[in-house]
Amino acid sequence: MAYISDTTNTFGSTIADAWTAVTSAIGTFFADIHNAGARSEAIKELQAMDDATLQAKHGITRSQIIGYVFRDKLLP
DSSP states (O other), X not given: XXXXXXXXXXXXXXXXXXXXXXXXXXXXXXXXXXXXXXXXXXXXXXXHSOHHHHHHHHSOOGGGHHHHHTHXXXXX
């Protein structure tokens, strides 16, 4: 009785998959750093406004600034 086994060398694809994972993780890291800086600037800008401007432009109070800036992360 004859057996046929189909084996392929997966070493190259394993390295390619690992490289893709590493570069993806690095890209995500830098995107997170950028987003953190942008959120920090938004918080500073909102904190610099007076209470009347905050209410008129954004409809929030000073205590709601953090929730407003992070609303995309807090809401499902």
